[in-house]
Amino acid sequence: MKIYLQNMKGFSPEKLTSCIQLLDKHLADMIVITESWHFSRYNTYTPYLLATSTHVPRTNGPSAGGLAILARPNLRSSFTLLHQTTHSITFSLHGHCLHALYLPPSMPWNVCQQHMPKTKVSVLLGDINYHPNVPSKKYIPSLILDPRKQGISDLCLQHDLNWITDTPPFKYDHVLLDSSLFTTANTHAPIHPKTDHHLVTFMLPPKPPPSPTSTPQAIRFNLKYLDEPLLADQLIACFELLWNEHYQLMHFLSDQIMQSQDISTTQDIIDTVYALYMSLISTCCETILGTYTPQQRCSEIDHSLNPALPTTIPSDSSNEVNEEIARHSSPMIHCFPLWKALLTSIPTSITLHTLIASIPPFSTDKCTPSLIIHYFSFLTPEKIAKHIMKYPSAKTFGLDVLHSRIFKALSSSTVFLSSMQLLFSTFLFSTLTPSMWNISQITPIPKKSDSFTPSSSRPISLTPCLR
DSSP, X not given: OEEEEEEOSSXXXXXXHHHHXXXXXXXXXXXXXXXXXXXXXXXXXXXXXXXXXXXXXOSSSSOOOOEEEEEOGGGGGGEEEEEEOSSEEEEEXXXXXXXXXXXXXXXXXXXXXXXXXXXOOSEEEEEOSOOSSSOOOTTSOHHHHHHHHXXXXXXXXXXXXXXXXXXXXXXXXXXXXXXXXXXXXXXXXXXXXXXXXXEEEEEOOOOOOOOGGGSOOOOEEOGGGGGSHHHHHHHHHHHHHHHHHHHHHHHHHHHHHHHOOOHHHHHHHXXXXXXXXXXXXXXXXXXXXXXXXXXXXXXXXXXXXXXXXXXXXXXXOOHHHHHHHXXXXXXXXXXXXXXXXXXXXXXXXXXXXXXXXXXXXXXXXXOOOOSGGGGOTTOOHHHHHHHHHHSOTXXXXXXXXXXXXXXXXXXTOHHHHHHHHHHHHHHHHHTOOOGGGGOOEEEEEESSTTOOSGGGEEEEEEOOTTO
């Protein structure tokens, strides 16, 4: 991406037209303007204008200084304004953090520091009125120049910036790049003849993508299969099979919550119960519906199903039916019990680990229901099903990636509704909720189509459907 840096010595419609012509001809992708003198007719060129510095009107004379950033309209979606002052603009572009600034010759260093980057940036560019290898302007006193020289040198060491414009052709307009970026800068004739500063151009190299091993890919379930009755019945059958395998454990943990006196241990058990329950549903969805990642193309997604699964499961589930489901299902179903592998990834207390280690082998023939459900007789499976069906299907999911349509498809199963009754009765009895419910995924939605600043965006919080 080609970036231009130009000191305009005051903007005018003629100078702005020259910049737009360069952008339209694809000779430049972005133009950073210093000393725009706060041109007041930017609104005429809104498609090309991305950001300007903060304007403070002067009472004694015309406004001086000012910065503006122009770019081709197709770069607007990749541009994010991070911070702006009267003499600086910080923004991100294609994964890089850039800091544009203008430091007047008479500005003391203690004032300059207010406009310098506070965090690490990839590119620092602008008119800083200082050159490490060229004599300074005669009218800049040493009291101002010496602290600026030392401060910029310290900034380069702190943020690991390399000075790529430290040769004599460059005077006071400079570009400093992160040491991991390799490029060169050049000087050309100014964009408009009514300025005495040369044009500085450089190529911003693309930021390398992160390693695939360090980038977690979000999993999505193929929800379109929920519209098929056959698949909905198979999803219910798979859940009932998994619930029968872990029924005793869930009731045992619920009883431990009734006996627990330590709130931290109770919270750990609540998180364990919820994580186990979500893993059961996720395993069903992955086995029956299949998964994909948002990074995959539609042609790469495997939508193959398992026609060998039975379409329904009787209420008095026999062992033969369970064995038939397990035999034809994904290998993931055979990794029973799930909680053994699950608990190793949950940060729990020592008391809870001791409790889990003491759990005896369960037998589904001797199932002792938890007493928690008797404390909340108003929480019936019928009311749970009614509330699930009322939940809007158009709303998206949170970090658990379980859509409300999945719960609606399972709500026709009495086994699923009974498990939900046990889950929420446990939460009500302990007066605690899973820690995951306190975490939301916030997505900024611009209030206006041409708005890209965080302050002008509306935060939308996505939480789990069961919350």
